Amino acid sequence: MTDAPLQVGAQVRAHRTARGWSMRELARRAGVSQPFITKLERGDQLPSIPTLYDLAAALEVAPSDLLPTVGDSAPSTGLAMPGERGASQIRLLAGGPGRNLHVYELRLPPGGGDEEFFTHPGEEVAVVLEGSVRCLRRSRRAVTMAAGDALTLDPAVPHRWRNEATAPARVLLVCDDLTHGA
Structure with missing residues (x-):
């Protein structure tokens, strides 16, 4: 899943912009740094599971809504x-x-x-x-x-x-x- 970081970053960006929030605002609400949000949205970094849940809570979405689909219709290593x-x-x-x-x-x-x-x-x-x-x-x-x-x-x-x-x-x-x- 080499494009997974890009998919996660795109989902975070889509949910953030739908709320009209800046990266700084999402970072504040999720308890992370603004540079982390920048790296995440660019696809340079994936969040840890606890950070994924913090981002999802801040964005008021299910954590899985920020992840790509894995193991659907074809075997996957995850x-x-x-x-x-x-x-x-x-x-x-x-x-x-x-x-x-x-x-x-x-x-x-x-x-x-x-x-x-x-x-x-x-x-x-x-x-x-x-x-x-x-x-x-x-x-x-x-x-x-x-x-x-x-x-x-x-x-x-x-x-x-x-x-x-x-x-x-x-x-x-x-x-x-x-x-x-x-």
Whole structure:
């Protein structure tokens, strides 16, 4: 998906200009820098998943509305999204605008994981494909999962993923974005 950054940038620009906002205004509302918005709209950079959700919230659209369609009618290796400070890698394997179901692969190196807690709409199911991970949930008990384990999450509860083991871990995340059709 070599043109994915251009597609994401075009979607962000279209939603921003439809609201009559400057890049500076979108940056302020999303909590990012104006130079980041410039790079994003030019197709020079992709947002991390947390930043994608911040942009979507600021623009009042579903996060998937800012992404290209992935895995539709042809096999795909997915869209690699930047991780937080290189601590994790995430790929959108299937989903996109108008899709309610989104499938992500999260790769966590030993000691890696999300820097901040994260929330999003819909439902989420996590399946550990290899290794072991901890799902840390604000105001709830942390859950440790091993390969083959599955967990249904309430993604409205702030959560983050950590690999506290000495081996890499892979997690399949299936998210249902209930903001479509709402």
